[in-house]
Amino acid sequence: MRTRKCGKTFLSEGHSPKRRVGEKVIEALIRFSGWITLIVLGLIMILLFREGLPIFGYTDPVSFLFGTTWLPVSSPPVFGILPFVIGSLMITLVALVIAVPIGIGTAAFISEIAPTGLKELLKPIIEILAGFPSIVLGFIGFILLAPLVQSVFHLSTGLNGLTAGIMLSLICLPTIISISEDALSSVPSEYKEASYALGATRWQTIRKVLLPAASPGVVASIMLGMGRAIGETMTVLMISGGRLSIPTNITDPMSALTARIAIEINNASFRGLQFQALFAMGIVLFLITLVVNIVADLVLEKQRRRLRA
Amino acid sequence: MKRIILVFLALVFLASSCTSGLGPGTSPTSPAGGNIVVKGSDTMVNLASAWAEEYEIKHPGVKVSVSGGGSGFGITALIEGTTDICNNSRSWKPEEVENARAKGFEPVSVAVALDGVAVVVNPQNPVNSLTIDQLAAIYTGKIANWREVGGVDSPIVVLSRDNNSGTHIFFKEQVVQAKDKQAEYGPDVMFLPTSQSISDEVARNPYAIAYFGLGYVTREHKVLGIKKDTSSEAVKPDMSTIKDGTYPVARPLYVTTRGEAQGLIKEYIDWILGSDGQKIVSELDFVPHATQK
Numbered sequence: 200m201r202t203r204k205c206g207k208t209f210l211s212e213g214h215s216p217k218r219r220v221g222e223k224v225i226e227a228l229i230r231f232s233g234w235i236t237l238i239v240l241g242l243i244m245i246l247l248f249r250e251g252l253p254i255f256g257y258t259d260p261v262s263f264l265f266g267t268t269w270l271p272v273s274s275p276p277v278f279g280i281l282p283f284v285i286g287s288l289m290i291t292l293v294a295l296v297i298a299v300p301i302g303i304g305t306a307a308f309i310s311e312i313a314p315t316g317l318k319e320l321l322k323p324i325i326e327i328l329a330g331f332p333s334i335v336l337g338f339i340g341f342i343l344l345a346p347l348v349q350s351v352f353h354l355s356t357g358l359n360g361l362t363a364g365i366m367l368s369l370i371c372l373p374t375i376i377s378i379s380e381d382a383l384s385s386v387p388s389e390y391k392e393a394s395y396a397l398g399a400t401r402w403q404t405i406r407k408v409l410l411p412a413a414s415p416g417v418v419a420s421i422m423l424g425m426g427r428a429i430g431e432t433m434t435v436l437m438i439s440g441g442r443l444s445i446p447t448n449i450t451d452p453m454s455a456l457t458a459r460i461a462i463e464i465n466n467a468s469f470r471g472l473q474f475q476a477l478f479a480m481g482i483v484l485f486l487i488t489l490v491v492n493i494v495a496d497l498v499l500e501k502q503r504r505r506l507r508a
Numbered sequence: 509m510k511r512i513i514l515v516f517l518a519l520v521f522l523a524s525s526c527t528s529g530l531g532p533g534t535s536p537t538s539p540a541g542g543n544i545v546v547k548g549s550d551t552m553v554n555l556a557s558a559w560a561e562e563y564e565i566k567h568p569g570v571k572v573s574v575s576g577g578g579s580g581f582g583i584t585a586l587i588e589g590t591t592d593i594c595n596n597s598r599s600w601k602p603e604e605v606e607n608a609r610a611k612g613f614e615p616v617s618v619a620v621a622l623d624g625v626a627v628v629v630n631p632q633n634p635v636n637s638l639t640i641d642q643l644a645a646i647y648t649g650k651i652a653n654w655r656e657v658g659g660v661d662s663p664i665v666v667l668s669r670d671n672n673s674g675t676h677i678f679f680k681e682q683v684v685q686a687k688d689k690q691a692e693y694g695p696d697v698m699f700l701p702t703s704q705s706i707s708d709e710v711a712r713n714p715y716a717i718a719y720f721g722l723g724y725v726t727r728e729h730k731v732l733g734i735k736k737d738t739s740s741e742a743v744k745p746d747m748s749t750i751k752d753g754t755y756p757v758a759r760p761l762y763v764t765t766r767g768e769a770q771g772l773i774k775e776y777i778d779w780i781l782g783s784d785g786q787k788i789v790s791e792l793d794f795v796p797h798a799t800q801k
Contacts, residue, residue, distance in 0.1 A: 468603065
């Protein structure tokens with residue numbers, strides 16, 4: 200008779216030696232892949248900092264972050280990235296302003312209102328939207344959306360932050376919808392039933408009971424969508440307009456950190472000043488995305504703990 | 509047993525597909541076969557692709573792969589050893605030559621064609637010509653409205669290639685810095701990532717102005733005449749004005765190799781400089797180089 204022990208000792212007792220070896224091999228492989236992932240991630244971080252930090256010997260961090268002039272190939276070169284930080288944030292803001300209401304609304308619709316047939320149809324369609332290559336969206340934005348924005352807002356050009364933000368919202372939308380819908384569905388049905396039992400309408404229930412209960416998950420979805428928007432490159436490169444000065448208005452042509460890195464990294468001489476500055480921009484992007492992800496993680500953890508209680 | 513055979517067959521298949529295209533003389537199809545990698549200037553990429561196509565037809569067994577990315581990209585690639593030939597529409601900078609020497613070679617450039625950089629506007633734009641000074645003022649931001657140069661009362665949408673482009677650097681040195689060597693592109697200049705997007709934007713935006721190689725000009729653009737100064741004639745870029753130097757914004761296009769070209773690469777460059785290669789140059793709206801072999 201086998202005694203009840205936990206974990207692998209329980210599993211390997213009573214099995215043939217051959218199976219025990221097999222188990223060990225599989226375990227080793229899984230442990231190996233887990234470690235490889237961590238190691239590769241760590242190496243990427245080390246590379247990023249190793250290649251990017253030296254620029255702060257040439258330009259101090261304050262002048263780099265808050266400088267407004269970017270002249271990487273002039274003599275002498277000047278590296279100030281504030282216009283791109285502002286550009287990235289402005290474009291992301293536009294994307295979120297569009298994607299958040301539509302995303303949460305769609306999530307509520309799928310989770311609470313849609314009949315099962317429609318729900319089964321909508322979820323795969325949203326996954327397809329998530330799979331759209333960003334360069335295709337950039338191309339569509341350039342050919343279709345930019346002239347439209349130019350004529351509707353009477354601008355001199357449609358290649359600006361607004362156009363980029365609108366196309367970017369299409370990239371944030373699937374993330375926000377999926378995760379918010381998951382959050383809304385995992386609200387215990389007792390909340391819903393209690394609300395209806397007290398006579399609330401469906402809209403009142405969604406607005407006053409379900410969304411507040413799901414709010415940690417919804418907020419996490421917004422932060423993750425924001426992380427995606429900040430990191431988006433091709434779409435922004437093609438339609439944001441490429442101006443190097445600080446944008447004063449969302450309808451100004453502007454540049455983003457990601458687009459700048461993409462266009463310049465290939466011709467920067469290896470480990471030269473421009474190369475280092477671009478890697479330093481990568482560090483800035485990495486830190487922004489890291490903060491956004493950590494906050495999202497903490498918020499999601501709060502939701503899980505609350506619902507377990 | 510069956511599984512072992514399948515795995516063995518898969519490995520054999522993989523191994524056989526790895527041996528093709530490894531370098532000059534190793535191709536199984538022809539004893540004179542080989543590979544040439546060409547990278548660099550976007551201005552030259554269509555021309556380089558046309559050369560590659562024609563050369564591959566005339567010399568079966570040789571594969572020439574061409575990609576763009578900008579002169580800066582090509583120069584970096586030649587220094588790093590990821591390309592055999594670099595196409596550049598501007599000359600190498602001193603630091604780049606230093607980097608090449610540090611890697612153990614002297615970059616050798618050969619001029620293979622001449623290119624006029626056309627300044628274009630939208631066909632609806634009433635302006636017909638500009639002086640070099642006016643052009644410089646537009647691109648540094650000193651002139652911001654079309655009415656200052658004889659056009660409508662509207663802000664000028666100034667388009668340019670980005671700093672990975674040889675054309676960007678050439679235009680800056682030749683036009684923007686014509687009088688003031690410290691001048692830079694103005695704060696409102698829009699740097700678009702490809703010549704194609706610049707071409708599309710200027711074709712549909714009545715307030716845009718742009719510059720690119722003559723090869724990118726289409727019927728949807730209006731080419732401006734350029735005057736050296738207010739008293740000169742406005743000159744439009746074409747075969748003759750580029751060749752005789754009357755068009756002020758023209759430059760040679762180069763291919764660069766590590767040291768003097770040898771073997772397969774030398775044959776290719778000689779062919780480009782020969783009548784076949786130069787015929788393709790004319791067909792694509794560039795100007796054949798003066799010293800033809």
